[in-house]
Amino acid sequence: MGGPEQQVFHPNANIVRKAHCSSMEQYRQMHARSLERPDEFWGEIAEQFHWEAPVKSNFFSYNFDINKGPISIKWMEEASTNICFNLLDVNIQKGLGDKVAFYWEGNDPEDYTRVTYKKLLEHVCKFANVLKSHGVEKGDRVAIYMPMVLELVVTMLACSRIGAVHSIVFGGFSADSLAERMHDCRAKILVTADGVWRGDKLLHLKEICDTALDKCSKIGHNVEKCIVVSHLTRLSNAHTQKTPGMKPPVHKTPFTPGRDLWWDDEMKGASNFCYPTWVDAEDPLFMLYTSGSTGKPKGVLHTTAGYLLYAATTFKYVFDYHPGDTYWCTADIGWITGHTYVVYGPLANGATSVMFEGTPFYPHNGRYWEVIEKYKINLFYTAPTAIRALMKFGDEPVKKFNMSSLRVLGSVGEPINPEAWLWYYRLVGQNKCSIVDTFWQTETGGHVLTPLPGCTPMKPGSATFPFFGVQPELLDENGKIIRGPGEGYLVFSKPWPGMMRTLFGNHDRFETTYFKKFPGYYCTGDGARRDEEGYLWVTGRMDDMLNVSGHLLSTAEVESALVEHPDVAEAAVVSHPHAVKGECLYCFITPNEGVHFSTTLVAELRKKVREKIGPFASPEVVQHAPGLPKTRSGKIMRRVLRKVALNDRDVGDTSTLADEGIVEALFSNRPPEASKLLKAC
Template sequence: MITADGLYRRGKVLPLKKTVDEALAKSSTVQKCLVLRRTGGDDTPMTEGRDVWWHDIVDSQPGTLPAKPLDSETPLFILYTSGSTGKPKGILHTTAGYNLWARRTFEWVFDHRDDDIYWCTADCGWITGHSYIVYGPMTAGATCLMYEGAPNHPAEDRFWDLVEKYKVTILYTAPTAVRAFIKWGDEHVEKHDLSSLRLLGSVGEGINPEAWMWYHEKIGGGKCPIVDTWWQTETGGIMMSPLPGITPTKPGSCTKPLPGVVPKIVDEIGNEVDSESGGKLCISKPWPGMLRGIYGDPKRFVDQYFSDVPNQYLTGDNARRDSDGYYWIMGRIDDVINVSGHRLSTIEVESALVSHPDVCEAAVVGRPDDLKGQAIAAFVTTTDREVNDEFLKELKQHVRTQIGALAQPDDIRFTSALPKTRSGKIMRRLLRDVAAGRELAGDTSTLEDLTSIAKLQEKD
């Protein structure tokens, strides 16, 4: 185990080593724990014979060591992700293929140049951090800015202060962060010089067109291309994205597949669908960075990714391809709501809600309904607009106008924060439990803020 004595979050020291000790108490296999002195706390618990300070070991080692030759398929890391079912799964990536894909896609998508200052705002512990903070950029020799902290501490202009200070040229962040910036107000952006930026990236989930336009105009000054990237923990690296200066963009679309990626959209029985028709997104050819299995569970690996559509990798996402060959991600397959026999994409309803000027973020799920089969439940964070019955009716009418009467939410709940993983993804399976009035099921260890879901439960 490699850890630190503590870490900083919003000006406070969090006792990381104490949390690690609780986990090690349940482990019979960890023999040594290497501890970095990060915060310098004198009260760090150290177990004699097991725990060793980093500086006592590393400072005495030689400055360079020869690289150890490994087979190309030697396991590189196992990254656990909660998955839609809530049962954690260990995604296995290997040495050569993963690293090659991370580097090549970094160079392609971000148009990397020797003088770039590149900043990916993700957590290093998640796949975006693995692929686009550590392995890809560093293998490519990029200069990276790494940031430990929150986007709104000590103030809401923290990101823009860092961009200005370090002359960041490439910024890669999540749509959920962009929507938060919109909520906090343009004044935090406008007091900083962001002219060093030349390229913006989006990762984690689909970016709605309104957030895309704000990102383009306010952060990019109307001059920076936006690379809206689609990929997964399982893919190891970016699969679909515009190439800056080459691919014309459409707000909300991840545009086209990268070289060597062969996507296919199929219907319920596995037949490829026509343009403009939605369906299950599959990948029909292997690629270097693909996962090699679910650690310790080969049956789940086959069942989850390769059994539903024979000879295809099932991504778990719905998508459609327009007449120009551009791909639009429509949300997870299990995020489709069946209302009175009509299938609605949750991302479509969410995008309609977020297009309202007083809505910052929205998450939509289905809940059981005796009459319709499923009803639409929406969870919304707002600007400073007063929440009342008039606003509730206005939002429902707004969705009717944008999509149609069938898509009008049955329930709308207002909240100050949506439950998210630390990588910024909304945990919709927890919201489904809240909407249905059920006890929370499955793993919640990836939830960033447990209070967000507790507050929603209180409103039942």
Template sequence: MKFANALKELGVKKGTPVGIYMGMVPETAVAMLACTRLGAPHTVVFGGFSADSLSGRMNDMGCELLITQDEGWRAGKTVPLKVNADAAVADSPSVERVVVYRRTDGDVPFDDSRDVWWHEAVEGKSDDPESCPCEPMDAEDLLYLLYTSGTTAKPKGIVHTTAGYLVGVATTHHYIFDVKPDSVYWCAADVGWVTGHSYIVYGPLCNGTTGVMYEGVPNHPDPARWWSIIERYKVDILYTAPTAIRSHMKWGPEWAQKHDLSSLRLLGSVGEPINPEAWVWYREHIGGDRTPVVDTWWQTETGMILITPLPGVTTLKPGSATKPFPGVEAAVFSESGEEVGPGGGGYLVLERPWPAMLRGIHGDDARYRETYWSKYDNVYFAGDGARIDEDGDFWLLGRVDDVMNVSGHRISTIEVESALVDHQKVAEAAVCGRKDDRTGQAIVAYVTLKGGAEGSLEMLEELRNHVGTKIGPIAKPANIVFTPELPKTRSGKIMRRLLRDVAENRELGDTTTLADPTVVEEIKTRATSETREE
């Protein structure tokens, strides 16, 4: 309430676009809810993203105010949020004011003409709800934009509106997680992603659920960190990503065994398909071989969980998201648009609307229609592969387009390629994902340097860091292969399919359309000698 009054004093009102670039602190949720109370749409940008990523999103939305913090904490080190924010605002002419939350007390730049400290802004402000009544909103008024990678270099501003979104996230949160009035629920995602929006902030708080927020990594100061939190706060519901589960598998079950996890009664998985081995380990070592595991499928675009078991109702299968949530009509289509029966695989589609569905891509209706509605008539194309087994249960197979899923984060191949080519010494780049036991997918880049220059370990590090600066550390390639040429068709199109074959160490597919078939053999040779695993 106090912060909403502070924002109102700074000129924020219904329709004012606000950017939020913060870490995992409660004030991030406070900032989101204050904006919502005023009817000001927000875009939250993940605190691990770079200044370029932040400015690109703020410029697309036309943000007039940015809420950030001095620094964040991660694995005992500080994250330079304000420094990044200043660099972003320098390239964001629409931003007039910056509110800075003091987290670390670090010495950060401060522009007295533009910046205001959070604690000073709320000083003396009323916490009486009548001092800042909720702005009346239409059901379809914009609630927030959240940017997600697409198959072009420019991220898509996914549009979520007010009423249907809240209905969707509150309902699914209540039924899928079997929430009780005294539940202590922990969604171990970041608020900067849609999982954090829907299942840390809006859904749980609408349901009045007590939640845990954790600033940091799972293995600092040691790999027992999560389990000590669960024991201390008697968490009964844990919702996390397969990547985190696989990391804990690598560190070993002994860290969990040091703590009392008997309060847990339900486990959830989100962000990517979970492999059966991780599912079984999660239930056995974290759930005491007694808790249900709800493996959920949904997207930034869907806003809410769409395919999921219901605890106590659905027969669980390790690795399967099982059935659509009641009211959701999902199917698997062949390339030609025919529904695939049990045992078959193809493209996941949704055949009727659902409450929290995206309402568009901000400022780009043509891209919205092309991305989600052009492949088949009158059905939503999810961009994921899937199959349905003989029991009618869904098994998700991952992305079918040029978007990679790294640790549950969607990263566009084109976005990483654009960042690489932005480097002054890079002539050309192609990027693909390859399977990775820990992160789901890892990024592999094939790079041609200008002037026919040869690659080196120093150049490899320079390029990885360049991508980290342009996009964020999550987008750094795990492998870079330097090559004089990229495999191209006679029309000049890069054959990424063959690069994926090389990355996965598979038998090469058809090479007859290549302008120079020897190029891909050369890349195969180099891939064994010029790669580096992070």
């Protein structure tokens, strides 16, 4: 199969010279040691951190085989520590107290601030004392529903300082979703904000929370307190000061006396000293809910010591972080990427990061590139969805700004198609940056497949090789290992420190979901292929695989072919029943700005797929999509597309979509051949 994915790009010589891992030979030696002597490998890394009690005997133990007893993963079980102490106090002891921990960049370019490690510790201690004053103790759950503001980081670390477990719900989820998660984790307190601007859209978060709190109460759980950050009021006051005579917009935040509390009022009298609560290595740190195949979200539970080691190590090596670098991950903290690579990983390395509340398109389509220039970003981490969305505006928005500070570009969230990879590499990275196309999950806690800057020769679209401590295998449907080149289920045969330990309150579901299909392996649910040189290419969820006339296809593979067309900005593919083939391809296409969607374009796209993959893969339906249904974090909601393909208007909850109106537009745009196909089935 020809195309850009066959090209190999070698690390820039300047990166190689200073890289933590500077050759494939060094990588292979380190990777082998991490698998053969994990106690030594991770034990040396553990020496960088403070342990109130050290490991006495076994550094780790596990059972992945459901037939041999309960699934169990434990690292440094006898040790005790506090992750907040390691992220803040230890770095301050090292002389980093006055170093900027976060530059905060708001939705409006005029809204920005910064916080040092010393000041962040003061805020964290004060809010930890606030939580304690309301009865929050070690092991209690604190729900968080907030925008990308510094108080979100403060709340997370305050929980970890006193041994409480935080459960963050992305601030774009509906009231029903928030209520369900608070009820499931039995949250004691909810921390939120009055509202937030996303682009030019105002979201009243407190009103969503009030609905969720009522729903949670009706299904059997009362959240005791709701602490509210007056984010909108602060922004209004700040703009009023900048523009004398300006009247801030009036919005009265709903308030329930006795339950609701203002953040600022609570912080006023709180002490800025809070002694850390030492917790056992396997005590829970946080839970984060992720989608389940049954529809009920799964409360993925991560514990303390192993997660600390893995977040710190992946951040250091995957982004090749060095003191003095400025790093920016665009992810919302409501997702696992934000947990590990906005908060825990960077702070564990004493890094300076940018925390961004805005969108890539507000107030203009060059906002990302403007921020990179403003803070002289060295390490940049974003999603393929964002890259493709920005590509359609052409090269000019990028060229307006100085990208010369960049050294490493990261990709996360889904496989990146080679064309987006090349645009990212050539235009944004100016042909000199390493690109780290990372594969991992909420459940893995951190990167499991990834290139390393200065080390790994890069192939556009490939996640390349496993990180330290990770041993991947490809299995066929019968659980047989596929040796050499081939394609199958992506599984892992050994644990790494940062992986999930269970699903909160449901260990049986944990075992069934991840370990039952292939006993002895953690099953990711994703497919992958290995090429002749051992590179791994993630092909997408196995439930996003199609069997077309006996040929196994991944939707990612077809999408990659479609977006190679120069007139296509984005593409999404879903399966559709077919009377003869069993399944066929139903494709949604968003053209570049100014491009007319025509029968000629459709014919060219079908030809492109036939040429790229084979005649059997030719799309049955190609539908014009003015936009794709995306969550506010940028992920395509494929279940909505499946409903559109089947002309089924029962699409379920769409409150997390960035633009709910796109759903009706998609139904209205269904082409005649879609109805014919459905009738034939």
